[in-house]
Amino acid sequence: MRRTLSILLSNPLSVIGLLLVGTVVFSAIFADFIAPFPSHRGAVVDFSNFNQPPHWPNIFGTDLVGRDLFSRILYAYRISLMLGVVVLAIAVPIGVTVGLAAGYLGGWVDFVLMRLTDVFLSIPPLVLAMSVMGVLEPTLTNGMLAVTTMWWPWYARLAYNVTRSESQEGYVLAAEIIGASRLHIMFREILPNCVPSIVTKMTLDLGFVILIASSLSFLGLGVQAPTPDLGSMVAEGGNYLPDSWWLTVFPSLAILIAVFGFNLLGDALRQVLGADQ
Amino acid sequence: MSPVVQLLAKRLSISVIVLIGVSMLIFAIARIIPGDPARIALGPNATAEQVVQLRDKLHLDDSIIVQYANFVSDFARGDLGISLYTNRPVTTDIAQFLPATLELVFVAGLFMIGFGIPLGILSARHRGKAADNVVRVLSLLGVSAPSFVWAVILMLLFAFFLPIFPIAGQISDTLTVPPRMTGFLLFDCLLAGDLRAFADAAHHIVLPAFALSLSGIGQAARLTRANMIETYDKPYIEMARSYGFPEQRIARRYAFRPSLIPSLTIIGLDFAAMLGNAFLVEAVYAWPGLSRYGVQVILRKDLNAIVGTVLVISATFLVVNIIVDLLIAFINPRIRYAERSRP
Numbered sequence: 001m002r003r004t005l006s007i008l009l010s011n012p013l014s015v016i017g018l019l020l021v022g023t024v025v026f027s028a029i030f031a032d033f034i035a036p037f038p039s040h041r042g043a044v045v046d047f048s049n050f051n052q053p054p055h056w057p058n059i060f061g062t063d064l065v066g067r068d069l070f071s072r073i074l075y076a077y078r079i080s081l082m083l084g085v086v087v088l089a090i091a092v093p094i095g096v097t098v099g100l101a102a103g104y105l106g107g108w109v110d111f112v113l114m115r116l117t118d119v120f121l122s123i124p125p126l127v128l129a130m131s132v133m134g135v136l137e138p139t140l141t142n143g144m145l146a147v148t149t150m151w152w153p154w155y156a157r158l159a160y161n162v163t164r165s166e167s168q169e170g171y172v173l174a175a176e177i178i179g180a181s182r183l184h185i186m187f188r189e190i191l192p193n194c195v196p197s198i199v200t201k202m203t204l205d206l207g208f209v210i211l212i213a214s215s216l217s218f219l220g221l222g223v224q225a226p227t228p229d230l231g232s233m234v235a236e237g238g239n240y241l242p243d244s245w246w247l248t249v250f251p252s253l254a255i256l257i258a259v260f261g262f263n264l265l266g267d268a269l270r271q272v273l274g275a276d277q
Numbered sequence: 278m279s280p281v282v283q284l285l286a287k288r289l290s291i292s293v294i295v296l297i298g299v300s301m302l303i304f305a306i307a308r309i310i311p312g313d314p315a316r317i318a319l320g321p322n323a324t325a326e327q328v329v330q331l332r333d334k335l336h337l338d339d340s341i342i343v344q345y346a347n348f349v350s351d352f353a354r355g356d357l358g359i360s361l362y363t364n365r366p367v368t369t370d371i372a373q374f375l376p377a378t379l380e381l382v383f384v385a386g387l388f389m390i391g392f393g394i395p396l397g398i399l400s401a402r403h404r405g406k407a408a409d410n411v412v413r414v415l416s417l418l419g420v421s422a423p424s425f426v427w428a429v430i431l432m433l434l435f436a437f438f439l440p441i442f443p444i445a446g447q448i449s450d451t452l453t454v455p456p457r458m459t460g461f462l463l464f465d466c467l468l469a470g471d472l473r474a475f476a477d478a479a480h481h482i483v484l485p486a487f488a489l490s491l492s493g494i495g496q497a498a499r500l501t502r503a504n505m506i507e508t509y510d511k512p513y514i515e516m517a518r519s520y521g522f523p524e525q526r527i528a529r530r531y532a533f534r535p536s537l538i539p540s541l542t543i544i545g546l547d548f549a550a551m552l553g554n555a556f557l558v559e560a561v562y563a564w565p566g567l568s569r570y571g572v573q574v575i576l577r578k579d580l581n582a583i584v585g586t587v588l589v590i591s592a593t594f595l596v597v598n599i600i601v602d603l604l605i606a607f608i609n610p611r612i613r614y615a616e617r618s619r620p
Contacts, residue, residue, distance in 0.1 A: 013413075013414070115291075115294060115295065115298065116298065118291070118295045118298075119295050119298035119299050119302055120302070121549075122295050122296075122299060122549070122591050122594055122595055122598075123299055123302075123303070123587060123590070123591050123594075124549045124550060124552045124553030124590060124591075124594060125549075125550065125553055126550075126553030126554060126556060126557075127552070127553045127556070127571075127586075127587055127590055127591075128587075130553075130556070130571070130572075130575055131303060131306055131307070131575065131583060131587055132306055133575070134575030134576065134578065134583060135306055135307060135578065135583075207421065211421075211422070211423045212423075214423055215423045215424075215425065215554075215557055218423070218425050218557060218560070219556060219557065219560065219572050220572065220576070221572070221575065221576075231423075231425075234425060234426065234429060235425075235560075238429060238561060241429070241432065241433060241437065242433055242437035242438070245433060248429050248433075249429075249430075249433070252422070252426040252429055252430060255422055255423065255426055256418070256421055256422040256426060259420075259421040259422060260417065260418060260421035260422075263417050263420060263421050264417065267417065
């Protein structure tokens with residue numbers, strides 16, 4: 001652990017990644033204390049101060065109904081991160097279990113489960129999430145559900161590939177010979193060896209969940225107003241380009257910074273943990 | 278049977294199974310809709326009788342298995358039903374909107390190969406030096422934003438502040454659009470021999486296609502770099518160096534070749550992502566593709582159109598992946614020569 005950390009800190013790119021992720025997570029957790037106008041996360045209207053370019057105290061400017069963009073971006077981070085954590089908390093166990101079972105048990109289990117995974121993987125992720133979102137009411141919970149349906153297959157693939165190669169190893173054979181149960185071999189013997197790849201992918205994916213969720217709401221199929229959301233902020237501001245540039249530029253940069261941070265960190269972890277897929 | 282034909286047969290049969298699965302999945306998703314699609318389509322002013330009539334016409338009261346069977350037999354005859362949004366056959370709608378999307382994705386794919394792979398080679402050759410670091414950060418940035426963010430940023434930079442490219446649309450309003458033959462505008466311009474229209478359409482496609490391709494460029498560059506660096510450690514590279522071959526030649530002929538195959542695989546996968554992301558870019562640039570239609574039919578719970586659109590997009594993706602697999606089979610000597618080496 002200490003070794004991992006010291007390797008991480010020796011690479012400037014990983015340090016930048018850590019700093020960016022740290023800032024995003026910190027501002028999401030402590031949004032209530034950092035945001036200059038905490039009430040602006042909701043349906044507040046201030047027509048005396050609407051659509052203003054950046055100035056003090058609205059350092060990112062104000063939106064079309066006079067709300068402080070900086071405060072709204074902080075709260076949008078909180079919701080995006082929460083969505084990312086919940087999606088991964090559901091998608092990873094499902095995907096990994098499917099991949100482990102298919103990879104270790106083989107035969108018809110392998111065929112059925114991996115073809116099922118292929119079905120999900122051959123619908124472009126965004127289109128699948130859009131279709132799920134389209135038939136449900138656009139709420140935060142349904143947004144999580146939509147993103148989860150498109151996310152688990154990637155973990156199934158990952159766990160499947162690792163399991164297939166690990167199954168050939170001596171320690172699995174040894175466990176089989178002493179009569180360990182299949183469940184024991186899958187979850188106690190093989191799973192620990194999948195952990196580095198899974199952790200790396202989860203770090204990268206926290207960024208990508210934010211990316212996909214903002215794409216959905218950009219199309220009007222995600223979290224609905226007045227909940228602050230980076231994607232819908234960009235969509236709304238897009239109609240007022242180029243004059244009210246701050247409406248789109250700051251939320252766009254906010255997405256870029258968060259995802260970039262998780263990518264840098266994930267990349268660094270991949271090198272440290274040696275978890276090349 | 279030659280190994281390539283065998284591979285094609287295997288891939289095709291798996292694709293058919295997957296496509297049947299996709300149709301069942303999307304059919305199931307589309308039928309669990311809360312609320313009555315007939316009521317939504319007709320609007321709040323429709324009478325109860327009209328709703329019953331439409332439900333009857335759409336066979337919404339049959340069991341889902343009967344509905345699916347009907348769908349399959351219609352599909353076999355090339356009929357995807359009527360869209361409630363446009364009141365036209367879904368196949369007509371898709372035939373109208375899909376080519377513009379495919380054209381965009383295709384040009385973006387060219388950008389992805391044309392920029393991504395050379396950048397990856399450059400990065401690997403100068404591993405650890407400034408050029409490598411710049412390419413690595415740039416490609417990571419490319420992957421780190423949804424395509425609508427790139428679309429907005431590029432539009433702001435290269436259409437508003439530096440007005441080099443047109444802001445939106447597929448072709449200037451002042452030009453007469455050549456007659457629609459293939460639906461692919463660039464192609465139609467060439468077929469009509471109208472070079473001015475072609476140049477104008479090409480000018481229009483640059484920004485959206487580039488915005489769409491940025492994450493693919495980043496991914497292709499990263500993957501090419503990673504694979505080439507692995508190859509550089511192989512003994513045959515050292516051998517080539519000891520022969521005194523120039524670095525340029527070593528990179529192109531010996532180090533790059535084995536990494537072309539994984540790069541092609543990722544390009545096939547990225548194609549799926551681009552088909553979806555095209556929705557985002559099209560919305561920013563008012564591109565007349567499937568995007569607006571897709572979003573509208575989803576918002577209006579237009580069942581036939583949702584099922585049709587998703588099915589056609591998935592089929593396109595599967596076809597592209599089969600093409601990529603065949604390309605790999607042709608490139609990879611282990612598959613190409615498998616027959617000859619067999620006793």
